[in-house]
Amino acid sequence: MKTSHLKKGLLWTGITTLLLFVVLVVHLILVLKPKVYDNNHMQLVKIDFPENIDTTERSLMLSKVKSMQGVKTVNFYSDQNALVAMYDNTIQNNEKVMATIKSVVSSPAVLFKPSAEMLASGCPIKNKDSYSYRFSMFIKNVFY
Template sequence: MKISKTTKWIAGSVLGVIALLFLTLIVHILLVTPKNYDNNNLQLSRIDFKEPIDSAKAKTINSQLRSVDGIKNTHINIKDGILVYSYDVNKVNADQAFEALIQKGNYKATRFVVTDEMKATGCPIMDRNSFSYRFSNGVQKIFN
């Protein structure tokens, strides 16, 4: 059976694109994964607002929280009323940051605290038994 040049060209192109996408995935995993978890002093915390948040109020909340020493980044999901922020554990803790924000704006909000049951299940983003976790963990082991 004879295979035409067009079919060979298409098959080669598809394989080339797949190889390029796979290489891009490997590079992406290497670039976004922290190199050393032990010396990382950043922590994430969450605040749930019990009142409606619009874009103007979100900007005010962001600027008020960023003015606290040790707060690195903030992000508000306006639709759900959730604020996620990172902070340096050597300068401030989650309770201090929350209290500072509430004092500055007197907001109706609660600090999200992870329960022991949630801690036992591990990372909520990635299941340790999933292909995604095993693949990215394998790539890190190869290059570290």
């Protein structure tokens, strides 16, 4: 009699756990539905100039970068002594932008790369080492 009760209890616990797991998976499937991004591949790049560059070189550099295919916006910020550009990463990359700049500017140019500390504390970023993130990504990879 007792064994029968225990079996029933275990069975219902198992069924409940299974149902809750299914609910969790369905929830993740709905939540992790791939987002539609308006400008999916727009990449930002910042290039610092430790030395001042003259206005002629600066104008030439801006027009050269602006004329690159896939570059949407480019600007030079004098108080930062830095160039910022926005480009389509299916067409261009940071190296190509740097190469274009070096072809017209003789002063050194430094590509800004965020440190690990900066990456851990800025927006947007996710903790990719967490179990919840890895489980979510597993579900996403299975269904999408």
